Amino acid sequence: MKILLAVLLLMLAASGTGVVLTRTPLRQVLALSVNGAVLALLFMALQAPDVAFAEIVVGAAAVPLLFLVVLASIRMDRSPRAPDRL
Amino acid sequence: MSPKIRLLVFLAAVVCILPAVGRLALQMPAFGAHPLPYGDAIDAAAPGERHVTNMVSAINFDYRGFDTLGEEFMLLCAVTGTVVLLRGHRGEALEARPGIVRGRAIAPRSEAVALISRLTAPVIVLFGVYVALHAMTTPGGGFQGGVIIATGMLLAFFGDGYPGWRRVSNSKVLDAFEGGGAALYALCGFASMLLGLPFLTNFLPIGTLKDVFSGGLMLVENAGVGLAVTGSFLLLFLEFLEETRTKKPKDGP
């Protein structure tokens, strides 16, 4: 149990750093989803099923989806001549 | 400040904070080996007094129910703010004829996605209702169930395209869900005050342990939270998706 917690905590630190270091928003959404999933796993290991439930749905599915819809709308908003580097 | 100077200032501050963080980490109570008086008091009291087995729901809806009242209206406040911020430009009315934006090519959808979404959407919504109902006995509750239901109903967008999604999410109904759910939670509190008890006291019969319908007033509050969260998240999805349906500069005449 001690090893599992240590591994999950280090994975969480890595995925958090990953979210910060991916500068392009589109790829960051994937990193956010991974971060949400790792958080949910850590919560399961910390014996917190209720919070794992909430985190897996909100952190890994609902919020990244909001990000995707916003990014789609932003790419559409760009006038034809603007560079499409999202 | 230029980005470089700002980074230097930030790093200098971090270097200055690091020793304090180190000392703090070493002097924190031992991880996993320090007394938890509040949690143990609730674990001892809740199964006996409220006949519920999910301690987190007992805290959320009864012992610290007033926090959840604030949490509910926080959600209501954020959704109202998002609606105001997003709908401001589009004006009040949602798109009358959803789905077809003149001059924009219809993106082809793969049948596999449509099939899988149509198959799994009802199952996920059913699972969400299950999670929301079993708040008192097994992990889960109004909030988790509500978000699962909202995400499940969003699959209708992948299954039947935008018109299908707009049939599922009618803004008037969702407003009533959300405002009504939050108001139901507040009225539960006032109901106990009408009976002369303190705010949010559990005055309904509390049923038997491990039974789905145990916990008395907590069930009504749980239903209120479930309604409000489902309404809120669906409204959020609707507002943001509606943004992609307005006329964009790239669309043709």
Added chain:
Amino acid sequence: MNWLPWAVAAWLLGIGLYGVVTSRNYVHLIGCLSVVQAATYVLLLGVGYRWNAVAPIFYDHPPGTPSVDPVVQALVLTDVVIGATVTALLLAMALQLHKNRETLDPQQLRPLRE
């Protein structure tokens, strides 16, 4: 091993703030905010943990068994709600801002500059 959860929480807080300080895109900045919030999750749940204790759900175990702290889990649930709502508000603002100014880079966006 005792200090690892607090170290990871401090690391997430630091890396999250670093992300916000050096972000050149508001959507990226909002993602870094959720990393800062992850730090509070780890801290709160780490505070409520107890070795070889069960989850605070007494459906399978009898009510007497020693369990992890349920109060902290209720607090983190409220925190998850706050995270979702603030992220939705910030995304709505970023979206509207992009409509007006065609850019999301905080360096070029300055309220009320001459």
Added chain:
Amino acid sequence: MSLLPPLPVAGPLAVAGLLLALGHALPRRTPDVVALLAALAAGGVCVVMATQAAAHPIVYWFGGWAPRQGFPIGIGFVVGQAGAAFAAFIALLFAATIVFAWGYFDEVHAHFHVLMLLFMAGMIGFCLTHDLFNMFVWFEVQSIAGFALTGYQLRSSALEGALNFTVTNTIGAYLILAGIGLIYARVGVLDFSALQAGVARSPHDVVIDVSFALLSTGFLIKAAQVPFQFWLADAHAVAPSPVSVIFSGAMVALGIFGVTRLFWAVYAPAPEIQAVVRTLFLGMGTASAVVGGLMAISQRHLKRLLAFSTISHIGLLLIGFSLESREGLAGLFVYLAGHGLVKGAMFMVAGVLLAELASIDEIGLRGLGGQVWPAGVAMGLGGLLLAGMPLGLMGAGTDLLDAAAKAAGEEWVPFVVVFAAACTGGAVLRATGRIFLGLGPVAGEEKRAPTEDEQEKADRPLWVMLLPIVALLAIAIIGGGSGAAWASRMAVPFMQPDNQGVLGLAPFAAAPSSAPLHAPGTRLAWLSVALALGIAGFNLSRQLLPVGLPEIVDAMLKPVFAVVQKLHSGLIGDYIAWVAVGLAMFTIAFAWSG
């Protein structure tokens, strides 16, 4: 067992929920009326509770979960006189704002009033609660309402200001949450009395010191004190004027009220924390007073000018708190009420200018104020009150602060009060003279300041807008004498929380003497008014002065203004770097005093 405590919080919440659910079905003006009635009802209940709490605070446990053998199991409200009085002041400010904004927001059905009711409920809950996490929940409810209301007008500058406001305050909220986690780790409870007993048990403890640092950082970000004050001017200048009235009148002061309540109700037994409050907070308050005053002078956008003046005056509140004496606390209460009323009236005057003259730029409006001259009279009176005139609540507050400073041996603090009052009062008087009397054709430092042409709806009659302005200024002037007496009585139970009544625990220190306070009016008050008039006069008559003089004065002050203005860059990255610097300042203060 009084039934009143939950009403002023849960009532507006339920009304907001129903308003949203039925919003589109209501006739035109119902949301305004409903919101006004809710605000007045909440204010009435708070006044009744304030009178009831005179003897000892009202204790109310939610859900019927009274403490068991001295261990708190539920959430409690301990309504003291100070908390109830401040909640009543908030409700009064909201009622005046709703009257001022009559028909201002009728295009989006009921959303504005739903957000305002949630804003009020969050602030009242924040003042009355006796539970640390519950205080954070209400702090977050009012923050989210503030974020949404700031970006309401969807202009790009409004959205940028709202984004900076949201990101900075959300990071503050996460720091508060981390602080709650730390003190919960050490003490294991969330109720204030039990927390104070825990702090008294282990007074020299790094975990408790760091938790105080994180919690007060979050609250000081909300109170916009140096080095966290950058977001305030961006948010205030772009928010709709009725919202700015609440921001400057009550929300910012609530941050100081939160820190003060936290210190006296929980952290007072720890000596290191007392030392840090005495030194670091005194420094931050002074820095805010000076920086706010300097920036207020160099503005031309009226709402930005008033926003910086708020930073300056809230800095004086922080100084009052940092003196850790009964006079300082009484001065804080009186000055907070007086400043809230006067600054609220000033933002309403700015709203009148926006509505009637369709501009907020002082230089652009020169000499055009004729048709709204009553607003000019109110602005001049407000400017004099801000300048430290020994009249009404602000005068009484200044006297108490000066008395507290002398008692604490900080002889220089009254001169900081004079500097802040002179700068802010002078700036407002200069704006009044230029807009309503057409003086000052040659602009000084303020001509390079940022400005923007914005306009607000003008369809409501002038008297509807002037009524609340007159009401607020009248209360600020009449309330002086009784306000000071009341505040000095309220300060005693605030500093000595009734742990006995709440959890049956022994109080940690001897109660301060409850003899009536004697605060002599000092001649410094007239000095600050004279200085303010001097600053305004100098700026308004640049063309009459001998040719060399204005340039020499400008050249002298130029470097000071340049440095201060360059720091207010409007970049969110800078703001968060300054938050990190603030945390480092806390670390250094604790290391130095440890």
